[in-house]
Each structure stands twice: as C-alpha cells, then as structure tokens.
C-alpha cells in the first residue's frame with residue numbers, strides 16, 4: 001500500500017486554526033492575547049498562548065523593544081516574542097521568536113508587529129521603541145498642516 005500525503009487545503013487549514021483559537025488552558029489563557037495585570041507586581045502585561053500547537057502560556061511586557069532592547073533582553077536570558085495585531089480580526093497574538101525570526105525580522109521592521117520581552121517582575125527597563133501597531137482611532141495620520 002502506497003503512503004500518500006493527506007491533502008491540506010485552505011479550508012482545512014482555516015478549521016485547524018479556528019480550533020486552535022478556541023483552546024484555552026486551565027487558567028483561561030487562549031491564543032488570543034489579552035492585557036492582564038501581573039498577579040505579583042500589578043504591571044500591565046499581555047498574556048496568551050505562544051503558538052497554535054504545543055503552546056505555552058506566556059506573559060510579556062507590553063512596551064515594544066528596539067534592536068538594542070532585544071539584544072539586552074536575550075543577553076539577560078529573557079525570551080522575546082512577536083506581538084501581532086491582526087486588524088481584520090481585531091485581536092493580538094503572541095508568537096515565540098527563534099534565531100531565524102530574530103535575524104530576518106528585527107524589531108520595528110514589520111507593520112503591526114512589536115517585539116516584546118517576557119515579563120519578569122522587578123526587572124530593569126530595556127530600551128523601547130515606538131509601536132508598529134496601528135489600531136484604528138489610536139493615532140492620527142501626520143500631515144503637513146500646522147495644528148493652528
């Protein structure tokens with residue numbers, strides 16, 4: 001009997017993705033990242049599962065890092081993550097950053113994606129950057145017109 005690959009079409013892929021979005025762990029954490037105050041230090045963080053499969057619930061600081069900030073985070077043995085904003089879906093998702101992603105997509109290089117660091121209570125501040133996430137109504141477009 002010949003081993004044939006199972007065809008995967010877009011609909012099947014979409015169904016698997018939707019199923020992953022509905023999963024939640026015992027703390028109620030889902031693939032959709034939500035803001036939540038840290039239970040120990042009360043800092044505002046994003047909490048979510050970090051992948052569609054074999055996911056781990058992670059808590060990340062909400063401010064975006066610049067390249068120097070990511071280097072400092074990695075040198076201090078803290079993981080970095082991509083915080084994706086999907087405007088069409090109206091949700092945030094957290095994704096682990098591996099060596100390939102770090103090399104290919106440095107902080108501030110992709111629209112609607114911020115690089116953030118895992119939350120560690122009481123840790124020192126890292127260099128931050130301006131967010132690349134543009135939500136409707138949060139930022140006015142820049143014009144050449146003076147404000148008066």
Ligand SMILES: [Zn+2]
Nearest residue numbers: 038040041121
């Ligand atoms: Zn904390």
